[in-house]
Amino acid sequence: MSEARKGPDEADESQCDSGIESLRSLRSLPEPTPAPVPGPSDDSDSQPWTQPRGSAEKEDADAEKEDGDGERADSTYDSSSLTGPLTLLGDPEAKDPAPGSPLLLPAGTLSPQQLEALTYISEEGDTLVHLAVIHEAPDLLLYCLALLPQEVLDIQNNLYQTALHLAVHLDQPNAVRALVLKGASRALQDLHGDTALHMACQRQHLACARCLLEGRPEAGRGPPNSLDLQLQNWQGLACLHIATLKRNRPLMELLLQSGADIDAQEGTSGKTALHLAVETQERSLVQFLLQAGARVDARMLNGCTPLHLAAGRGLRSIWSALCEAGADSLLRNVEDETPQDLVEDPIALLPFDDLKISGKPLRCAD
Incomplete structure (x- = not known):
């Protein structure tokens, strides 16, 4: 008997969220009206959501790429389509934002357009934090972590992945460290029952595992020790079991030193x-x-x-x-x-x- 076809809303368990469709959805957002600025009128105001010419074709061509183990991963690296539309958050290249810039404003004084960008969720369930990790935009990630409440960091996409899962999947220890510092949950499980630490062991990303095990959230950002090293995924495997099957002694040593049974x-x-x-x-x-x-x-x-x-x-x-x-x-x-x-x-x-x-x-x- 032929296998039943999956509906359009059913996720393929072998796929990892790529954020490709998320970028297309970002382009579909209405263009905001620039907030009035006191002083002489200026006709040079730019529309922050303007899409760079030619980026859509690049996304469509890159969308067919797959990573080495067959899982669908991000295919729009090096694309300018992410940072281009998000200029309303400020210049990501600027190390010292000017006083009074949007990045220094508290959440209560953000413009509607800024709030819309920061709280955006794509069709795949990705937040702006997910997309900043997927597209390796560390400055944008830090901006989001500075402005968004802790609860937003734990939003899971349609594959039940948090931004922390994706940072580990893509081997970004600096992003993992920043998320843990801001209180991102290390206990949430994805579609396969894997926590971020399970994923670090499966993909043998030792630096990410070390950040997860040794990192501590800053004051008021969650419990200091929230990792259950005996937690099993849906296959019944704890992190030490996975590290052993991978024959990775450094990972095994790290887990045992951290209290794994x-x-x-x-x-x-x-x-x-x-x-x-x-x-x-x-x-x-x-x-x-x-x-x-x-x-x-x-x-x-x-x-x-x-x-x-x-x-x-x-x-x-x-x-x-x-x-x-x-x-x-x-x-x-x-x-x-x-x-x-x-x-x-x-x-x-x-x-x-x-x-x-x-x-x-x-x-x-x-």
Whole structure:
């Protein structure tokens, strides 16, 4: 039976919001009437929402690009279509805005056009903060963070991504640090149940993960410690599980130093990080977790220990490392099997290879 077609409002789970349509929506906003300025009349007032000529064609051509892993990511980098229409917020190149400029005005005195720009939400659910991150406009992001209340930073788009998710996805540690400082929530989960830290582990963005774990919001901008390192995504994986599957020791070290539970079980089969390390078949990763204090005889939901997994896969070196750490080879799982029962070639897992019978080697040395 053919698969049902998705409706126009249903999001593809493999896609990441790009903000492409958001820019087209920005161009559709009505052009504001410039606020009257005391003094002699001047005919040189410019319309801040004027769209640069030729940018629409560039957006349409770039919209077909995809990132390397097949997910749709931002395709309008280096485009002038974002900063052009937003001149009413001030010159993003200006480091020291002149006194009395719109950027220095408190929220209560913003013009209707400024409020409309700052509180704009696109058809994809992106706010101006999302778009500033997507299009790598750090000055614009800082302007928004200075003017907008904390609640706006936690608005999720149609893929349930916050601006913090997108900053991590695009590996922008400075943007991550600025958002955390202003109190952006690090606990919100996207369409896949991933927090920003889950995403940092999946994409192996160590600098972003460090900003998320070590950053603290400024006074009055949220709780100082709002990260639950045992929180699982919809696949049942905590951040340490993801980092282990990625074989990323620096990330694993960072998470453990920050308080991640080394023996936490993932939600589908009850594997700990040590079980997952055995499945990667990397002895060094197994030894690292053992030295960090992982429970060597931790049980899955079916009663299997890491030694069961090593035995079933014939992983001699990992079997030896687990046995040296005190693993019990006689523990039984729910099928009443010990690790020794799962060994296809018991001789292959012996910790020595020089056994002889009547002067003849029992097995050949490697």
